[in-house]
Amino acid sequence: xxxPRNDTFLRxxxxxxxxxxxxxxxxxxxxxxxxxxxxRARAGSFMGLATNPDYATEVTLQPLAxxxxxxxxxxxxxLTVPDAMGLGLTFAAGEGPRFASPLRDEAAVAAxxxxxxxxxxxxxxxxxxxxxxxxxxxxxxxxxxxPWTLACYMVEGAGSDDYRLVKxxxxxxxxxxxxxxxxxxxxxxxxxxxxxxxxxxAVMLFDSWGGVLADGAFQRFSLEYTRRVVHALxxxxxxxxxxxxxxxxxxxxxxxxxxxxxxxxxGLDWTANLGRxxxxxxxxxxxxxxxxxxxxxxxxxxxxxxxRAVLDGFGSxxxxxxxxxxxxxxxxxxxxxxxxxxxxxxxxxxVHAHSRALRRAT
Amino acid sequence: xxxPRNDTFLRxxxxxxxxxxxxxxxxxxxxxxxxxxxxRARAGSFMGLATNPDYATEVTLQPLAxxxxxxxxxxxxxLTVPDAMGLGLTFAAGEGPRFASPLRDEAAVAAxxxxxxxxxxxxxxxxxxxxxxxxxxxxxxxxxxxPWTLACYMVEGAGSDDYRLVKxxxxxxxxxxxxxxxxxxxxxxxxxxxxxxxxxxAVMLFDSWGGVLADGAFQRFSLEYTRRVVHALxxxxxxxxxxxxxxxxxxxxxxxxxxxxxxxxxGLDWTANLGRxxxxxxxxxxxxxxxxxxxxxxxxxxxxxxxRAVLDGFGSxxxxxxxxxxxxxxxxxxxxxxxxxxxxxxxxxxVHAHSRALRRAT
Numbered sequence: 001x002x003x004p005r006n007d008t009f010l011r012x013x014x015x016x017x018x019x020x021x022x023x024x025x026x027x028x029x030x031x032x033x034x035x036x037x038x039x040r041a042r043a044g045s046f047m048g049l050a051t052n053p054d055y056a057t058e059v060t061l062q063p064l065a066x067x068x069x070x071x072x073x074x075x076x077x078x079l080t081v082p083d084a085m086g087l088g089l090t091f092a093a094g095e096g097p098r099f100a101s102p103l104r105d106e107a108a109v110a111a112x113x114x115x116x117x118x119x120x121x122x123x124x125x126x127x128x129x130x131x132x133x134x135x136x137x138x139x140x141x142x143x144x145x146x147p148w149t150l151a152c153y154m155v156e157g158a159g160s161d162d163y164r165l166v167k168x169x170x171x172x173x174x175x176x177x178x179x180x181x182x183x184x185x186x187x188x189x190x191x192x193x194x195x196x197x198x199x200x201x202a203v204m205l206f207d208s209w210g211g212v213l214a215d216g217a218f219q220r221f222s223l224e225y226t227r228r229v230v231h232a233l234x235x236x237x238x239x240x241x242x243x244x245x246x247x248x249x250x251x252x253x254x255x256x257x258x259x260x261x262x263x264x265x266x267g268l269d270w271t272a273n274l275g276r277x278x279x280x281x282x283x284x285x286x287x288x289x290x291x292x293x294x295x296x297x298x299x300x301x302x303x304x305x306x307x308r309a310v311l312d313g314f315g316s317x318x319x320x321x322x323x324x325x326x327x328x329x330x331x332x333x334x335x336x337x338x339x340x341x342x343x344x345x346x347x348x349x350x351v352h353a354h355s356r357a358l359r360r361a362t
Numbered sequence: 363x364x365x366p367r368n369d370t371f372l373r374x375x376x377x378x379x380x381x382x383x384x385x386x387x388x389x390x391x392x393x394x395x396x397x398x399x400x401x402r403a404r405a406g407s408f409m410g411l412a413t414n415p416d417y418a419t420e421v422t423l424q425p426l427a428x429x430x431x432x433x434x435x436x437x438x439x440x441l442t443v444p445d446a447m448g449l450g451l452t453f454a455a456g457e458g459p460r461f462a463s464p465l466r467d468e469a470a471v472a473a474x475x476x477x478x479x480x481x482x483x484x485x486x487x488x489x490x491x492x493x494x495x496x497x498x499x500x501x502x503x504x505x506x507x508x509p510w511t512l513a514c515y516m517v518e519g520a521g522s523d524d525y526r527l528v529k530x531x532x533x534x535x536x537x538x539x540x541x542x543x544x545x546x547x548x549x550x551x552x553x554x555x556x557x558x559x560x561x562x563x564a565v566m567l568f569d570s571w572g573g574v575l576a577d578g579a580f581q582r583f584s585l586e587y588t589r590r591v592v593h594a595l596x597x598x599x600x601x602x603x604x605x606x607x608x609x610x611x612x613x614x615x616x617x618x619x620x621x622x623x624x625x626x627x628x629g630l631d632w633t634a635n636l637g638r639x640x641x642x643x644x645x646x647x648x649x650x651x652x653x654x655x656x657x658x659x660x661x662x663x664x665x666x667x668x669x670r671a672v673l674d675g676f677g678s679x680x681x682x683x684x685x686x687x688x689x690x691x692x693x694x695x696x697x698x699x700x701x702x703x704x705x706x707x708x709x710x711x712x713v714h715a716h717s718r719a720l721r722r723a724t
Contacts, residue, residue, distance in 0.1 A: 162655075162656070162698055163656060164656065164659060164698065164700060167654070167656035167657075167659065168656065168659040168660065170656075171656065171657055171659065171660035171664050171668070172659070172660040172661060172664060211633065213632075213633075213654075214632035214633065214652075214653075214654040214657075214694070215632065215633055215634060215635040215675075216635075216671065216675075217654070218633070250612070250633065252614070252615045253614045253615065253633045253634060253635070254633075270575075270576035270577065271573065271575075271576065271577055271580070271612065271615045271616075272577060272615060273577040273578075273615070290576075291576075292529070292575075292576040292579070293524075294524070294525060294526060294529035294530065294532075294533065295529075295533055295576075297526060297529065297530040297533065297534070298530065298533035298534040299534060302533050302534060306533070309578065313577075313578075332576070336524055336526065338526060
């Protein structure tokens with residue numbers, strides 16, 4: 001399996017020298033793009049898109065046709081895994097996801113099993129289809145939700161603003177919570193390894209709700225299971241390293257601990273200062289992030305200035321001691337559906353141009 | 363004006379020796395208490411409670427009748443200030459607050475003025491009434507929203523999950539945002555000083571939405587205006603120090619900077635490790651927090667164990683060098699309306715008993 005012609009993203013993940021800072025955007029194939037909305041209308045629903053490899057391929061490639069992005073990311077959803085476990089996922093119009101059978105009692109938790117990966121075959125088919133369509137232009141990132149983040153949805157049955165049910169279980173019945181997390185960790189590791197086997201050239205774990213946990217609980221109920229997944233991953237496939245990214249929204253307080261979980265890259269939201277973050281981890285991992293997606297509502301000149309500020313915050317990836325730090329530019333969270341698409345053009349140009357200039361200056 | 367008979371809270375704020383760790387709970391007078399709901403039903407609405415000094419006094423004292431709390435907090439809302447500015451606050455049933463006239467254009471921002479404090483007289487009347495009712499038993503805390511947090515509501519017109527409007531203004535028209543924040547800072551300082559003059563014995567600034575800002579933007583648009591408020595406050599009244607608490611939800615990444623804003627106490631949410639936080643600020647300020655309110659859904663034995671863990675995390679306030687650190691026990695956010703009231707009893711007892719034991723052990 002050859003490296004893609006543009007391997008800047010992979011090199012930055014592995015802290016190898018690069019000519020510029022690569023970028024991709026969380027949720028880059030999404031509702032801010034008119035062509036995405038057109039495909040989604042044809043597919044009928046979000047899961048109609050995600051479960052059809054042709055549609056999934058089409059929308060995955062849409063942002064790459066518009067922008068000089070340095071990676072593609074599989075079009076899918078983190079909730080495919082609990083759906084395959086039999087929890088019954090639906091997306092009601094105008095609402096978020098909902099599970100018909102959330103985990104609310106001991107019997108439901110005891111019955112939880114690692115799903116047959118055959119039920120997720122549409123995902124691996126999509127990975128193969130996207131790889132063919134990309135034709136080794138840029139790498140493809142696979143992904144999954146972290147065991148804790150999946151557990152939040154599986155217990156709450158939907159999004160939540162206080163996480164009352166899942167935190168009640170965590171504090172009152174930690175034994176049940178640990179069982180869910182153990183099953184999730186095994187399922188997520190198997191799921192990501194199957195994505196790698198199908199052709200994903202990097203994988204990312206989204207711990208979207210790790211940051212709602214208290215210090216102490218985060219380490220025991222989120223990070224520990226993320227660590228188990230990371231350690232169970234294939235890190236090389238067909239002779240190439242497969243970088244692993246861990247992103248914890250709100251995880252800045254625990255950066256050093258997250259950086260020690262075995263991942264190659266730690267994703268940061270916009271509350272982190274990249275320069276300080278880099279000092280804290282001493283470039284032992286690469287960093288991904290961290291522009292506030294709300295910056296993209298501002299005019300293109302402001303977008304460019306704010307992008308340059310993020311790059312300047314990280315500084316030159318080349319260190320005085322000859323080693324390289326790694327920086328993958330991204331937003332600190334998914335791109336907002338109200339983003340004007342032309343502002344993304346300004347972002348991509350600014351990141352590529354300014355990061356080349358930074359390297360020349362140092 | 364004499365110190366209250368129980369001045370443990372004030373002493374902890376000022377890092378003076380205490381026999382035990384004082385506690386109070388954000389939103390301690392609230393919907394988890396049946397007696398609160400009964401009074402609210404009589405008052406007809408939330409603002410009916412807040413604008414009537416008799417009702418405000420009644421609900422402020424309700425949690426103190428149930429629990430051995432070490433401070434009372436004025437029953438009010440942070441949005442009284444923008445309401446007095448003429449933005450037209452309403453609380454629709456089952457929804458959050460809403461402003462009839464949010465700040466959406468240059469003309470609205472230019473017309474914004476520091477309100478006549480006479481329009482907030484009901485608040486100062488409530489402070490006087492509560493002080494009389496407390497009869498110097500425990501101190502009374504006054505409060506206000508931070509300039510940034512108020513601006514979020516004033517521009518969005520309601521709660522938000524992406525802060526699109528206020529962040530768009532911040533990035534696209536920072537001049538308008540700075541004007542709002544400057545007016546808010548003057549208004550909040552005058553409002554808190556009037557609360558102090560009426561008898562508030564400590565004041566707290568709630569920067570509930572500071573944590574949604576990006577690094578850099580937080581310092582310029584939130585912390586800078588919090589700092590201006592803190593520096594404009596009366597810090598002594600009738601011969602007694604009036605401690606000032608600053609609480610930034612999600613503020614852990616910026617702890618050192620927040621601690622340098624001039625406040626006596628920094629409030630922390632549950633993502634912070636109190637022991638590490640204490641090292642970071644070297645006890646130059648007291649810390650308030652930081653139990654996850656969700657712990658209170660668990661059985662009383664778990665509540666007590668988690669409370670002890672928070673106290674142990676802070677450690678003994680007595681330092682080896684003879685100085686004292688200050689810890690005010692609190693939740694990391696407001697108490698949840700679904701909290702069983704008897705679990706709060708277990709919390710109060712555990713905090714008082716274990717913090718006395720900690721002092722004996724060291």
